[in-house]
Amino acid sequence: MSNANEQMAARYKNNFLKEIEEQAEMGEWVKMCMQCGVCSGSCPTNFHPGWDHPPQEIFMMIRAGKREEVLTSNSMWMCTSCYNCYVRCPRKLPITHIMHGIAEYAYRLGVAPKFQPTLHLSQTFWNNCTKTGRVNEVKLTQSLYFKDGFMAGIKKGLEMKDVALGLVKAKRLNIMEALGGGHKCKDIKGIQAMLAKAKELEAKRKAAKAAA
Amino acid sequence: MAAEKKHAAYICSGCGLGERLDIAALEAAAKKEGKMQVVKTHAFLCSAEGVAMIRNDIDNDGVTHVAICACSRRAKTEAFNFPTTAISRGNLREGVIWVRPDTDEARETTQEMAEDYVRMACAEVKAMTQPSGNPNTGMNKTLLVVGGGMSGMTSALEAAKAGYKVVLVEKTGALGGWAAKLYKRVPTREPFKAPQDNGVADLVAQIEADANIKVYLNSTLAKTAGAPGRFKVDIAMESGPTVTEDIGAIVQATGFSLYDANKLPHLGYGKSPHVVDQAGLEELARAANGGVMKRADGKEVKSVVFVQCAGQRDATGEHLSYCSGYCCNTSVKQAMYFKDANPDVDCVVLYTDLRTPGNGEDFYRSAQNKGVIFSKGVVSEVVPGGNACTVKFHDLILDDKAAQIEADLVVLATGVVPNSGVNIDAVPAAPAEATEGAAPVVEEKPISILNLDYRQGPDIPQFKFGFTDSHFICFPYETRRTAIYTAGPVRRPMDIAQAQEDATGAAMKAIQAMENAGLGKAAHPRAGDLSFPTARLEGCTQCKRCTVECPFGAIDEDEKRFPLFNESRCRRCGTCMGACPVRVISFENYSVNTVGAQIKAVNIPDEFSEKPRILILACENDAYPALDMAAMNRNEYSAFVRAIPVRCLGSVNTIWITDALNSGYDGVMLMGCKHGEEYQCHFVKGSELGRYRLSKVGDTLKNMNLEAERVFDLEVAITDIDTLPRKINDYAAKIQEIGMSPFKGF
Ligand code: SF4
Numbered sequence: 001m002s003n004a005n006e007q008m009a010a011r012y013k014n015n016f017l018k019e020i021e022e023q024a025e026m027g028e029w030v031k032m033c034m035q036c037g038v039c040s041g042s043c044p045t046n047f048h049p050g051w052d053h054p055p056q057e058i059f060m061m062i063r064a065g066k067r068e069e070v071l072t073s074n075s076m077w078m079c080t081s082c083y084n085c086y087v088r089c090p091r092k093l094p095i096t097h098i099m100h101g102i103a104e105y106a107y108r109l110g111v112a113p114k115f116q117p118t119l120h121l122s123q124t125f126w127n128n129c130t131k132t133g134r135v136n137e138v139k140l141t142q143s144l145y146f147k148d149g150f151m152a153g154i155k156k157g158l159e160m161k162d163v164a165l166g167l168v169k170a171k172r173l174n175i176m177e178a179l180g181g182g183h184k185c186k187d188i189k190g191i192q193a194m195l196a197k198a199k200e201l202e203a204k205r206k207a208a209k210a211a212a
Numbered sequence: 213m214a215a216e217k218k219h220a221a222y223i224c225s226g227c228g229l230g231e232r233l234d235i236a237a238l239e240a241a242a243k244k245e246g247k248m249q250v251v252k253t254h255a256f257l258c259s260a261e262g263v264a265m266i267r268n269d270i271d272n273d274g275v276t277h278v279a280i281c282a283c284s285r286r287a288k289t290e291a292f293n294f295p296t297t298a299i300s301r302g303n304l305r306e307g308v309i310w311v312r313p314d315t316d317e318a319r320e321t322t323q324e325m326a327e328d329y330v331r332m333a334c335a336e337v338k339a340m341t342q343p344s345g346n347p348n349t350g351m352n353k354t355l356l357v358v359g360g361g362m363s364g365m366t367s368a369l370e371a372a373k374a375g376y377k378v379v380l381v382e383k384t385g386a387l388g389g390w391a392a393k394l395y396k397r398v399p400t401r402e403p404f405k406a407p408q409d410n411g412v413a414d415l416v417a418q419i420e421a422d423a424n425i426k427v428y429l430n431s432t433l434a435k436t437a438g439a440p441g442r443f444k445v446d447i448a449m450e451s452g453p454t455v456t457e458d459i460g461a462i463v464q465a466t467g468f469s470l471y472d473a474n475k476l477p478h479l480g481y482g483k484s485p486h487v488v489d490q491a492g493l494e495e496l497a498r499a500a501n502g503g504v505m506k507r508a509d510g511k512e513v514k515s516v517v518f519v520q521c522a523g524q525r526d527a528t529g530e531h532l533s534y535c536s537g538y539c540c541n542t543s544v545k546q547a548m549y550f551k552d553a554n555p556d557v558d559c560v561v562l563y564t565d566l567r568t569p570g571n572g573e574d575f576y577r578s579a580q581n582k583g584v585i586f587s588k589g590v591v592s593e594v595v596p597g598g599n600a601c602t603v604k605f606h607d608l609i610l611d612d613k614a615a616q617i618e619a620d621l622v623v624l625a626t627g628v629v630p631n632s633g634v635n636i637d638a639v640p641a642a643p644a645e646a647t648e649g650a651a652p653v654v655e656e657k658p659i660s661i662l663n664l665d666y667r668q669g670p671d672i673p674q675f676k677f678g679f680t681d682s683h684f685i686c687f688p689y690e691t692r693r694t695a696i697y698t699a700g701p702v703r704r705p706m707d708i709a710q711a712q713e714d715a716t717g718a719a720m721k722a723i724q725a726m727e728n729a730g731l732g733k734a735a736h737p738r739a740g741d742l743s744f745p746t747a748r749l750e751g752c753t754q755c756k757r758c759t760v761e762c763p764f765g766a767i768d769e770d771e772k773r774f775p776l777f778n779e780s781r782c783r784r785c786g787t788c789m790g791a792c793p794v795r796v797i798s799f800e801n802y803s804v805n806t807v808g809a810q811i812k813a814v815n816i817p818d819e820f821s822e823k824p825r826i827l828i829l830a831c832e833n834d835a836y837p838a839l840d841m842a843a844m845n846r847n848e849y850s851a852f853v854r855a856i857p858v859r860c861l862g863s864v865n866t867i868w869i870t871d872a873l874n875s876g877y878d879g880v881m882l883m884g885c886k887h888g889e890e891y892q893c894h895f896v897k898g899s900e901l902g903r904y905r906l907s908k909v910g911d912t913l914k915n916m917n918l919e920a921e922r923v924f925d926l927e928v929a930i931t932d933i934d935t936l937p938r939k940i941n942d943y944a945a946k947i948q949e950i951g952m953s954p955f956k957g958f
Pocket residue numbers: 032033034035036037038039040055056059085088089090091092093095
């Protein structure tokens with residue numbers, strides 16, 4: 001995978017903006033940012049200390065050619081998809097989508113931060129729901145709680161106990177899903193075939209861009 | 213003028229006046245103290261019937277002087293329009309009933325107020341004559357435009373289109389000015405996405421085809437003498453004789469020069485041919501003519517950096533502190549020269565704020581779309597290398613102080629310096645400083661542009677940063693020289709589109725001024741006023757106060773060193789009248805007497821009445837309208853004040869204040885506009901001069917043994933509708949606290 005990264009770096013030399021424009025989804029919008037900072041001011045995750053760069057900065061770093069720093073940043077992964085910035089940007093940049101586009105590109109190149117919780121969640125969620133065509137909440141929760149070890153999982157579970165019981169009472173959570181495969185959609189094969197086809201199409205499109 | 217005078221007072225009982233006031237007592241006041249020969253009341257004076265009643269008295273009963281006691285002088289001016297008759301207005305509606313509560317306790321003081329205003333209106337009109345108009349009119353209707361750039365050409369064409377003859381004088385050998393040097397200009401039309409033709413050729417062709425416009429190239433003004441409507445202008449041609457043209461009004465559109473980039477060695481200018489200013493880039497662009505952009509050494513430019521605010525918006529005081537107003541858009545345009553010829557050229561614009569007025573926002577976006585990179589940063593240094601320059605800057609977004617870019621070419625967006633001629637107010641530099649200073653500043657003496665044959669100096673007075681003074685808050689084209697208008701970047705920084713709009717406006721104002729001059733009428737702000745100042749020279753002590761103080765340079769000196777009024781240069785502000793220590797200057801309808809008589813007409817109750825009297829002298833342009841509007845909002849204020857509108861604070865003669873205090877007024881409020889750098893005075897310097905003069909009133913107060921607070925100078929803006937009544941009341945309370953004046957009853 002890191003081969004892909006080196007290839008791309010070599011191909012675009014010092015024009016990282018062009019790389020993002022051509023390779024990352026929605027990347028062509030980055031140049032239109034006018035550095036007003038409204039997005040950064042609007043972003044709820046900006047209040048978190050763990051967040052490196054708000055969108056405005058990410059866009060500026062792209063223009064300044066800070067390739068390594070941008071692609072390995074956790075910032076794009078911290079985006080909660082709240083769409084605050086998206087609706088407020090005076091230049092109408094689809095910021096949320098750009099953030100995701102860059103994140104996905106970094107992942108594709110294999111340089112996205114390892115052990116990044118959002119990245120982990122995305123992957124777990126995807127695997128979980130594509131398996132049966134439906135999300136198995138119990139299993140999804142389990143795999144998230146226990147990702148940092150057994151004891152940590154138990155602890156987290158106890159913490160969330162009341163919420164879980166509430167959900168059960170309201171028939172929003174079925175503990176029995178933990179056993180067996182849980183409920184499924186009617187045509188798992190169909191769903192999976194559809195997803196496979198979509199993946200194939202997207203991979204083809206991206207490969208074509210990468211090869212161009 | 214009719215020899216026989218007949219005075220009449222008309223009292224209106226409409227608009228609630230009849231219900232709130234004792235009209236019979238008002239009539240009695242007009243008759244007894246007002247000494248009016250005719251006194252009539254009408255229930256609806258501004259109605260056709262009421263107006264016809266007055267008309268009839270004027271036409272058939274020999275009435276020559278009319279005191280209308282109804283609403284403010286600013287209301288119903290169309291109804292009460294009797295051009296041949298002297299008119300005064302007693303302000304009973306806005307001045308009395310609308311600012312007083314309708315209560316039993318208030319009735320008595322409200323009535324007193326109304327009776328005083330009736331007496332004042334009668335006294336004023338008796339001291340007035342209806343002005344007959346300036347006899348020294350100048351009938352010339354030719355417009356002189358100085359400067360053949362975009363602004364000048366536009367003024368000339370617009371005036372010619374309106375049917376006026378134009379003389380256009382251009383210093384260089386060709387029309388077009390700066391714009392002619394541009395390869396292309398910032399777009400003016402939808403979709404505002406690409407640079408467009410500079411438009412010069414088209415305007416030049418229009419001028420050449422216009423029989424109304426006479427062009428003098430390679431020419432300057434050797435002398436401008438006379439006054440609006442009758443200027444005599446000597447035009448000196450580089451090779452050839454000096455010709456004299458008769459001119460009605462003048463538009464000065466002398467534009468700007470670029471700030472000298474040689475003053476920016478830290479940005480590499482002068483050290484490398486690959487650092488150019490915006491004019492230098494236009495030259496390269498014209499050479500490329502749409503092809504790939506090449507530098508001076510013929511190398512194709514692959515990367516270019518634009519440095520915004522080079523030597524502008526500088527807080528250190530070393531360079532220009534202001535913004536040129538156009539160079540962000542120009543850099544956007546110039547970056548497109550590169551991108552349009554070759555999209556692979558790296559174009560970076562380093563800016564602190566990108567200011568793209570008008571539709572520049574679309575243009576900016578278009579440049580971003582074309583791949584121009586805009587980075588927020590402050591450039592500290594440009595280091596010219598052998599083949600490329602290194603631009604060092606502080607990246608403000610990433611807070612990277614050591615950021616740098618390499619570029620084949622660097623373009624500096626330097627600012628503008630107005631070509632405004634000689635600064636006539638410049639204080640000659642003290643010679644002591646020159647010896648001390650490490651690097652003595654060599655001031656080049658600018659050459660006069662207009663060469664005005666005015667006592668006050670050869671050019672238009674200047675304002676901040678050497679731009680010509682124009683009433684920038686309210687009347688942007690008005691200068692302090694009547695019928696001489698400045699337009700375009702000589703007045704303030706602006707781009708071509710704004711300059712052309714400006715030039716059109718100035719041409720229209722100039723036409724208006726010529727027309728008014730021909731009719732013997734004043735120009736802005738008392739447009740159409742027929743009155744003009746005259747001096748009783750027998751009493752004149754030749755102190756020169758009037759000549760010096762006139763904000764508009766209207767007064768010269770005659771051979772015997774007496775003031776010589778150029779009525780058509782005069783704006784009728786009355787500053788000369790306020791300044792004159794022996795009070796020999798007056799207007800037919802506004803004089804030391806017209807106001808003095810009103811001050812005397814007020815009934816001053818005795819010391820034990822607990823009814824102080826406060827005189828308000830209110831500027832008619834801002835303070836008086838503010839009082840009227842406060843009244844429309846029914847913002848109440850003290851019944852102890854008596855307001856008299858004055859043309860300008862500058863026209864206030866100190867005698868009014870001494871007389872008022874001597875006759876027992878307890879306080880005097882002076883209401884005038886803001887002065888200083890952000891002045892709002894319609895007469896520019898009037899309120900400042902008035903305030904300066906009145907600041908000396910303290911001595912008078914001391915001599916009279918009166919408290920300093922008895923005279924109060926208040927700065928009023930037309931918007932002070934809510935605060936003004938409050939301030940009046942505060943002052944009234946203060947006066948009651950100080951106690952009554954000991955001068956009553958003398
Ligand atoms: S709100 Fe839009 S234009 Fe402003 S900094 Fe963010 S992305 Fe850029």
